[in-house]
Amino acid sequence: MFGYETEELAGTEIRLILPDLGAKLSALHLRTNNRIHSCKEAIGRRSNGEAFPVELNLAQTTHQGSPIFVGSARDLSEKYRAEARLKRLQVDRLAAMGGIAAGLAHELNQPLSATKTYLKVIERLVEHPNKAHPVRIEDALARASEQVERAGRIISSLRGLAAQGEPNMLIQSLHRLIEQICEGFAGTFADLRVVAILELGASNDTVLVDGVQIQQVLSNLMKNAIEAMTKTQFRRLTISTSVRDGDIQVDVADSGTGIPDDIKGQLFEPLPSTKDGGMGVGLPMSRVIVEAHEGRIWARDNIERGAVLSFTLPLMEGISSLMETRSQKLGR
Ligand SMILES: Nc1ncnc2c1ncn2[C@@H]1O[C@H](COP(=O)(O)OP(=O)(O)OP(=O)(O)O)[C@@H](O)[C@H]1O
Ligand SMILES: [Mg+2]
Known part of the structure; x- marks a missing residue:
């Protein structure tokens, strides 16, 4: 318990693990006038000297005529860590979003000024209909309307960012999240003749995450991989997982055209897309989400062809072993 062996604790002064117990007891004693039955937060000390928060449940009773205290102490460190992580998730995400x-708002300038130029051309064409012009009015109108549509898409991306409400952190299986998202892509895989392979080899996949956000990351990476393979004959998408230093790593590998050299250094910055109709926000948004979950995201060239986009998430190791013990106890 708390790093001590049972033999070490038996018969030991309780103040060894709860140094401020005396102060807590007298506070409770005064307030409850001898009838102590309360729950209080205190400081605990592990065998290595490290201090940690504990929840104390104390009750006074009598044993063979003498008053005794019966109590339990629960380690609150994991609860505090989860709360702190949740808070950071909200703050980091807001800042990065x-x-x-700001990048998207800046992007909006481009279609708006292009639309303005096309409208000016149209104005001149209408004012001087009989003059010879290099552009037809129908073409200028079509171009202007394409630009307005692009502006509309940028605005809906902004709306999408704003609509991502409070994170909903749950302990869940990352493999299940991956399988679910692949089920959603099954139609696209079939239409585009993409061979999708799942190699979910991680021995532990229990994570504390907002599932919707992590599926958004997976979807962005898979969409990019599929888009990079539209011009290649051989289309293979492999999603694999592995455990590394307390993290689970997800690799999304494709056999596409590979990441263009000129954007390799700024892949995760909000930049104009290299694609028609792209917004260039898929990877920056994925980075915001992964980093807010205390993970990392990066890209590299695939061995033969294409790209591999990888990200990590911290594993809930303590929690999953607890769950295993519980299942064993329940005979599952
Ligand atoms: N798997 C990949 N293979 C090759 N290039 C990639 C891959 N993933 C990303 N890229 C490159 O990185 C750029 C940025 O990707 P990102 O997802 O941020 O934006 P996008 O796909 O262009 O637009 P959006 O995702 O907003 O629709 C892409 O335009 C593409 O050039
Ligand atoms: Mg994308």
Whole structure:
């Protein structure tokens, strides 16, 4: 318990593990006038001297005529860590989303000024209908309307960012999240003749995440991989998992055209897309989400051809072993 062996604790002064117990007891004693039955937060000390928060449940009773205290102490460290992580997730995400939103707002200038130029051309064509012009009015109108549509898509991306409400952190299986998202892509795989392979080899996949956000990351990476393979004959998408230093790593590998050299260094920055109709926000948004979950995201060239996009998430090791013990106890 708390790093001590049972033999070490038996018969030991309780203040060894709860140094401020005396102060807590007298506070409770005064307030409850001898009838102590309460729950209080205190400081615990592990065998290595490390201090940690504990929840104390104490009750006073009598044993063979003498008053005794019966109590339990629960380690609150994991609860505090999860709360702190949740708070950071909200703050980091807001800050980074702000950066992406600023990039998108800047992007909006481009279709708006292009639309303005096309409208000017149309104005001149209408004013001088009989003059010889290099552009036809129908073409200028079509171009202007394409630009307005692009502006509309940028605005809906901004709206999408704003609509991502409070994170909903749950302990769940990452493999299940991957399988679910692949089920959603099954139609696209069939239409585009993409061979999708799942190699979910990680021995532990229990994570504390907002499932919707992590599926958004997976979907962005898979969409990019599929888009990079539209011009190649051989289309193979492999999603694999492995455990590394307390993290689970997900690799999304494709056999596409590979990441263009000129954007390799800024892949995760909100930049104009290299694709028609792309917004260039898929990877920056994925980075915001992964980093807010205390993970990392990066890209590299695939061995033969294409790209591999990888990200990590911290594993809930303690929690999963607890769950295993519980299942064993329940005979599952
Ligand atoms: N798997 C990949 N293979 C090759 N290039 C990639 C891959 N993933 C990303 N890229 C390159 O990185 C760029 C940025 O990707 P990102 O997902 O951020 O934006 P996008 O796909 O262009 O637009 P959006 O995702 O907003 O629709 C892409 O335009 C593409 O050039
Ligand atoms: Mg994309």
